[in-house]
Every structure is written in C-alpha cells, then in structure tokens.
Amino acid sequence: MAAKKSERRDKLQSAALYPLDWLEERSGLVGGLKYFLFRKVPGDTSWWHTLGSATLTAFLVQLVTGVILAMYYKPSPAEAHSSVEHITHDLWGGWLVRGMHRWGASVFIILMFMHMGRVFLFGAYKYPRELNWIVGVLLLATGLFEGLTGYLLPFDQTAYWATVVAVNINGTAPFVGPYLATVLRGGAEIGPDTLSRFYSIHMLLVPGALIGLIGLHLYLVVRLGVSSPPWSKEAAGGEPDDAPPPARSGLVQPGPRAAGVRRRPTE
C-alpha cells in the first residue's frame, strides 16, 4: 500500500517537472534562475541588503502603472490635462493607478538614495565593485531625468512652469547650455512638440536605458557577489561566532550553515 502511494507520487512529481525539464534542456533557463536565486551570499547579510531589491520593486511598479496610464493619457497640449483629469476622476481605478505612479516615483527616488547610502556606508563600492557603483550613479541620473520628464505630463500650471525653470537651468550650463535647452524643448520656445517629446523620452527612451542599466547592475551583483557588512568578523579573517543564530533554512533550500558549505577565508 505504502509503496503504491509513493509510486503514484513519483509519477505525479515527474509529470509536474516534465515541462520544467523540457525548458531546461532547451534553454538552460531553469538552471540559470536557480543559480541566480540560490547563489551564495555571506552569512551576515542583513535587512540593509534588501534596499536594492526594494528599489527594483519600486521600478517595476512604475513600469506597470506607467504602461497602463499610457493607455488613457493623450500627449497633446489641448488634451493632456483633461485626459489626466479623466483618468483621475472618471475611469474606474484611475485615481489609484495614477496615485501609485505619482507617489511611487518619489518612493523609487528615495529608495535609490537609501540603497546608495547603504552601499557607501558599508564600503561596498570598493574593489572589485567600483564599476557597479558607477553604473548605480548612472541609474540615479537617469532615474532623476525620468522624474523631470514625467513632471511635465499632467500639464497644469505647476508642471508647465517647473519645466520652464528646469529647462532654463539646463540652459545656463557653460557653452552647451543654450543648445541643450533647445534640444530639450525641441525648439526655441516651449511649444506643442515639447510635451510629446517629453512623453516619448519619459516612456520609451529613459525606461529603455534604465532597464539596460539595471540588467548590467544585476549582472555585476551576481558576478561579484554581495559584500559583507563592515562589522563582519568573517570578512575580517576571524572565525565566525561560535554560536551563530539558527540558520533560516528550509524556506527554499537548506541553509548554508546546515549544509556545511560555508567558505572560510582560511580555506
């Protein structure tokens, strides 16, 4: 009886795993995902190390809500503001999705700065991770540019004059400033093309750049590994604490301590 049951279970299991095996054999994607999710990290990583993933989550929220808002938004001077009002007041759930996008933008920027502060204070930008710091700074700049271009889109008085001021500040950069301002506006003055220009930059150009940079950022994180916090005894070459806190194992796989794969620097 018992043997029969386990036989059925094996059959079920192999049936469930078959599609995954099929995919793995032809693409290696399953193994790649496993490598990404179950790669080794130092034993003393903490909640501070989650700020990067939090930023990524905020970015994904912006991506999804932005795509949905683009279904209803009309980037022309005559219609932009009324379409935003329509989204906010008339359409079902529009207030929520627009609110998520609007406030999520601030969350994204704040999380980027917190993540940056964590990396700085932990010294995690040092060799061999300098390049990832540089990629992160580029991400910060592109993220801020995303905020600048998105600010014009509601096309109310705040949006209009804030953009006038922002473009004119760019215009005061030495030598290239006047040309930079003209490129941003798409003309000598803010005109009908400026709004659609900002819209295109905001929803196509800059998000594309952000996705590419995030890919590079994550690749470098996986390749170089996560750094230990500065108080780590392990990273300082000492023995880890005698009585380590019980490993949180069993969630996805046996904890590193339980499995005995923890690498000591003395090895």
Add this chain to the structure above:
Amino acid sequence: MEERPGDEPPQLPPPSLWPVGFAVGIVCLLVGLVISWPVAAVGAAIALVFGFLWARDVTKGRPEAPEGSALPADEGPPAMPESEPAERFPRNRFLEGATLGLGALIGVIVTLPAAGFALLPGFLKQKQHKVDLGPISGFEENKWKIVTFVRDPTHGEISRRTAFVRNNGLLNGVPSFTILSNRCAHVGCPVQPGGPVFAKEEKTIKSHNGEVLITPMLPAAGYICPCHGGSYDQEGNRIAGPPVRGLDRYEFDIVNGRLVLGDLYSVIKVEGSGKTAKIKAVELHGPGQHADGPESWLYPLQPPH
C-alpha cells in the same frame, strides 16, 4: 591548501590623500563657477595639482615582483611558448572585414537621419513671428498695459505670451513704445507688475493672430518675479534678486497705425527712461545667461531663436 593563480591578493595602489584633494578642487571649481571666478580658478589649480599627483601615484605605484631582481622582459626564457598563429585565409579575412564594415555602414545610415530628425527641427525654422496688437489708439500715452497674445497661430494657445507695453508718445514725429517681455532673466518665470492691475478694464481685440487681451496696470514698484524675488524697475533694469540682467524687450513696428511686435532681444542696461532711454541691446539670451562681463564668455554662440 595550495596556492592557485588568482589567490594572491589584488595589487592595489596604496591608499592616498590625492583623490580627496582632487575632489575638493573640483567642488571648489564648480562652486566658483556659480559664485565667483577667483574661487573657480583656485579650485581648478587645486584639482590640477592633486589630479597630477594622483595620476603619478597610480601609474608608478606598481609593486615590484616579490623575489630577486627581475629580468627584463626581453631576456630569459619566454613565460609561455608563443602559439602558432592560426592559419588565416584571405577569404576569411575578407568576410570578417566585410561584416564589420557593412554593419558599421548600415548603423550609420540608419542612425544619422534618425538622430538628425530628433535634434535638428528644434534649430531650424525658428523664425520669430510678427504679432499685431491692434491700433495705437488702444495705448494711451505714458500708461502701462499688460498685453497677452498668441505668438504663433499654428501653435495655438500654448504660444500665448505676455508683454508690458507703454506708449512713450512721439519721438521726432515717430511713435515710441517700451515693450518688455515678462520672462524673468533668472530662470524664466513670469514677472508681475509691482502695483495694481485693473482687471475690470480688460479689453479684447481681434487681430490676425487671434485674441489680444489688453489690461491697464500701474507698476509703481516696477516688476517683481513671484518665483525667487527678482525685481526690476519700470525700464526693466534689474534692481534686486537673482536675475543676471534686465528684462528682454520686443522690437516693434507701426504698420498702418497698428502696433506690431517683432523679435525679442536682450538688454544689458537701460539709461534714462521712456522715449529718450539709451538701451544697450544684445542678441536674445536665455534666462540665467549673462549677456555681459566675463560670465558671458560661457555663452559664445546662441542657437537660433
């Protein structure tokens, strides 16, 4: 455990203070660009000196090989036997070159027109538009008016602009006007009259460019910007706050007894007032761009306005 190649610690330059000095110099330079030239010069000097020291440190600081005196690279046995160059066929080389060359060519053919289309229209056909503001009789002598008008009918309401207009009376038999742009010379906010605006006396005129609104006002305290407090006198000279120069002005023409606005130009200084004012004019500059003094050297060429 045996040492494997790659287990030795990375060869890093020793810690040094040069980058810190370099950073301080750069900060000094950037702050100086905003506040004063001597500070910028000092910053540049600091950055140069420390940058040079840093670069020297980094380039010379390679630790020597650990044991003994190293042989020069061209003596001693080669570390690795030189690999036989793989046999290469002319056709092979040709295909490689053709792939790279054609790929680059296709890239250029696709990219150039697209980049040109993205960037150039903003610089071309930026002609200024004549704006008809209606008969001169709408502007009493020595009275200020706020005038709003559509600058380019093809662009519609988004090109609505505001000017402050005063009829100065006749100068040598020709009507004279003072026409100030309301664009602040700081970062481009709309400046407001420092005095009462008689909104109830607003008049609407139909002109070739659509509706023109004319509202009497009395700018007793000149013009004030609500954004950051820039203040100007009635002639548009800067008297306080962050603007780098005075208010821009419009050229004008009298055509068949009607006031017609022309191009904008920037003003460095206005001496005197009204019809006898002496205006030191320059090409139109963007807000925040110095039009005189050494700071104006930062903006040598203006794109077409």
